[in-house]
Amino acid sequence: MSNVGDLLQGLAAAMWVILALVVFLAFRRPLLERIPHLTKLGMGATGVTMEFAEQKLAEAATRLDEETSRSIGEVATKTLLHRLDRNADLVRDARILWVDDRPQNNVALVELLRKIGARIDTAQTNDAAFALMRSNRYDTIISDVGRDVGPDATSERRDLMGVDFAEKVFGTWGQRPLLFTGRFDPTRLPDATADEKLQMTQLVDQTTFGRTNRYDEALHLILDVLERTRL
Numbered sequence: 001m002s003n004v005g006d007l008l009q010g011l012a013a014a015m016w017v018i019l020a021l022v023v024f025l026a027f028r029r030p031l032l033e034r035i036p037h038l039t040k041l042g043m044g045a046t047g048v049t050m051e052f053a054e055q056k057l058a059e060a061a062t063r064l065d066e067e068t069s070r071s072i073g074e075v076a077t078k079t080l081l082h083r084l085d086r087n088a089d090l091v092r093d094a095r096i097l098w099v100d101d102r103p104q105n106n107v108a109l110v111e112l113l114r115k116i117g118a119r120i121d122t123a124q125t126n127d128a129a130f131a132l133m134r135s136n137r138y139d140t141i142i143s144d145v146g147r148d149v150g151p152d153a154t155s156e157r158r159d160l161m162g163v164d165f166a167e168k169v170f171g172t173w174g175q176r177p178l179l180f181t182g183r184f185d186p187t188r189l190p191d192a193t194a195d196e197k198l199q200m201t202q203l204v205d206q207t208t209f210g211r212t213n214r215y216d217e218a219l220h221l222i223l224d225v226l227e228r229t230r231l
Contacts, residue, residue: 050081052112052115053081053084053112054077054081056108056109056111056112056115057077057080057081057108057112057215057216059107059108060108060109060215061215063105063108063215064213064214064215068213068214071214072214072215072216076216077216080216080219080220083220083223084116084219084223087223087226087227088116088117090223090226090227090230090231091113091116091117091118091223091226092116092117092118093117093118093119094113094117094118094119094139094140094226094230095118095119095121095136095137095138095139096113096118096119096120096121096138096139096140096141096142096222097120097121097122097123097129097132097133097136097138097140097141097142098110098120098121098122098123098141098142098143099122099123099124099125099126099128099129099141099142099143099144099162099165099177100122100124100142100143100144100147100180101124101125101144101147101148101149101150101153102144103122103124105144106122106180108215109215109218109219110122113222121136121138124147124149124150125147125149125150125151125153126147126150126152126161126164126165126168127150127151129141129143129165130168133169133173138175139225139226139229139230140177140178140209140222140225140226140229141169141175141177141178142177142178142180142218142222143162143165143166143177143178143179143180144161144162144179144180145159145160145161145162145163145179145211146158146159146160146161146162147161147162152164159189160189160200162177162179163179163200163203163204163207165177166179166204166207166208167203167207169207170206170207170208171207176207176208176209177207177208177209178208178209178210178211178212178218178221178222178225179204179208179210179211179212180211180212180213180218186198186200186201209221209224209225210224
C-alpha cells in the first residue's frame with residue numbers, strides 16, 4: 001500500500017508540474033510582453049505605469065489632426081512604449097529644453113518624460129531659450145517651427161523662428177535641435193526664389209537632428225539623441 005501511495009503522490013506531483021507547464025506555455029507571450037513594463041515602466045523606480053504612459057500618448061494624439069493620429073496606429077504605439085520601457089534609465093535625469101510658444105500642446109509628452117525622470121525646462125521665445133542654454137547643458141533640445149511670440153516673430157519670420165533658432169544653436173553650441181509640431185515646408189515662403197528655398201532646406205538639414213509633427217517620431221528622435229549624448 002505504501003508503494004501505491006507513493007506512486008499516486010508522485011503522479012499528483014507530476015500532474016501539477018504538467019499543469020504549470022501548460023499554463024506557462026499558454027501565457028508565455030503576454031507574460032514576456034509585460035515583464036519589461038513591470039521592471040521599468042511598471043511599479044519600479046520610475047513609478048510609471050503602463051496605464052499612465054498610454055494615457056499620456058492618447059492625450060498627445062488629441063493634439064494631432066485626425067489623419068496623422070490615425071496613421072500612428074496601435075503597432076507604432078506599442079513599439080514606442082517598449083522602447084521607452086527599455087530606455088527608462090537613459091531618460092532618467094536627462095536634461096531637455098523644450099521651446100514652444102504654445103507649451104500647452106506638449107503637456108502630455110512633458111508629463112510623461114518627467115514622470116520617467118527627465119528634467120525639462122521650457123521656453124516660449126528664442127531669447128528665453130538662449131538664456132537657459134547659457135546657464136545649463138542640455139542633452140537634447142526640442143523646438144517648434146513657427147512662433148507668434150518674441151521680438152523677432154515678425155510676420156515675415158514667424159514661420160521660420162524654429163529654423164532661426166536651430167541655426168543659432170548649431171552655430172554657437174554645436175547641437176542640432178529637433179524641430180517638432182510641424183514639418184519644415186519651404187513652400188511657406190511665398191516670396192522666396194527656388195534657389196532660396198533650396199538653400200533654406202539645406203540649412204535645416206544641416207542644423208537640425210530631425211523634423212516631425214508626430215509625437216511617436218518625436219519621442220523616438222529624443223531617444224536617438226539621448227543614446228548619442230548619454231551612453
